[in-house]
Amino acid sequence: xxxxxxQDLISAGRLEEALNLLVKYYPDxxxxxxxxxxxxxxxxxxxxxxxxxxLLVARINYAVLEIARDIESSESLNNGSISQEPExxxxxxxxxxxxxxxxxxxxxxxxxxxxxxxxxxTAGEEISRLVSNKLRNANFVIPIIxxxxxxxxWEGLQNYLDIFSNALVQKNSIPLALDFSFAEPDxxxxxxxxxxxxxxxxxxxxxxxxxxxTSDHIDQLKEANVAMLRNNLPKIVQRLRNANVIDxxxxxxxxxxxxxxxxxxxxxxxxxxVYH
Numbered sequence: 001x002x003x004x005x006x007q008d009l010i011s012a013g014r015l016e017e018a019l020n021l022l023v024k025y026y027p028d029x030x031x032x033x034x035x036x037x038x039x040x041x042x043x044x045x046x047x048x049x050x051x052x053x054x055l056l057v058a059r060i061n062y063a064v065l066e067i068a069r070d071i072e073s074s075e076s077l078n079n080g081s082i083s084q085e086p087e088x089x090x091x092x093x094x095x096x097x098x099x100x101x102x103x104x105x106x107x108x109x110x111x112x113x114x115x116x117x118x119x120x121x122t123a124g125e126e127i128s129r130l131v132s133n134k135l136r137n138a139n140f141v142i143p144i145i146x147x148x149x150x151x152x153x154w155e156g157l158q159n160y161l162d163i164f165s166n167a168l169v170q171k172n173s174i175p176l177a178l179d180f181s182f183a184e185p186d187x188x189x190x191x192x193x194x195x196x197x198x199x200x201x202x203x204x205x206x207x208x209x210x211x212x213x214t215s216d217h218i219d220q221l222k223e224a225n226v227a228m229l230r231n232n233l234p235k236i237v238q239r240l241r242n243a244n245v246i247d248x249x250x251x252x253x254x255x256x257x258x259x260x261x262x263x264x265x266x267x268x269x270x271x272x273x274v275y276h
Contacts, residue, residue: 006068031166052224086268087139091118093148094155106257119155141167146178161232168239175245182237195230
């Protein structure tokens with residue numbers, strides 16, 4: 001596949017055609033196509049619009065271009081190249097930073113040295129690249145699951161939750177739980193209701209600014225982020241409920257992290273045996 005074909009379609013505003021072409025070469029991109037179709041329906045119904053719609057389209061455009069680029073760059077994997085050292089990517093809510101540091105220190109002390117925090121402005125770019133390559137080449141995403149992250153998203157990934165949720169089903173994703181609130185039967189209904197109330201309040205504030213012919217980009221961005229979380233939360237929670245989530249809460253930290261270490265080591269050994 002030539003990345004230029006995708007770029008030309010994006011530049012011409014033909015995102016749907018770009019998505020159709022991408023899916024031919026990378027079937028997992030169907031999740032982006034589904035995201036775009038859902039957003040189109042909401043836009044046509046008038047439930048989203050303005051900056052929220054533009055933000056969604058821009059984010060999908062970016063993800064499509066990133067995946068197209070990585071399809072080209074991943075060809076080197078077919079020539080037998082492989083990283084000798086695993087790369088770890090920790091995703092967490094800012095309020096869980098101390099736990100992320102504790103996890104990082106545990107792995108460093110046991111010889112796992114290439115550890116990155118998925119945070120800040122580059123987090124979305126990194127997770128997009130990782131998912132487009134299906135976490136090959138001994139890369140691992142370790143999402144830290146907590147009430148904080150499920151209520152507000154993972155730092156730097158608020159606009160990439162659809163892509164991030166796809167990472168949860170990859171074999172090299174190792175979700176770690178600080179608590180198991182997501183397993184409660186009414187968790188989805190309870191949190192979606194809370195997010196709907198938050199969206200109503202933010203939407204009212206944005207409308208007030210528009211009526212006054214003023215602008216508040218912060219509230220508009222918050223509204224888009226909350227809408228993204230509300231749309232993806234049920235899917236994320238269902239995937240977590242079906243995933244092998246490791247308990248690292250309280251006294252379970254040592255035993256849980258030992259399982260993480262064993263998973264990393266065995267996966268790296270399996271990958272290396274294939275390429276050598």
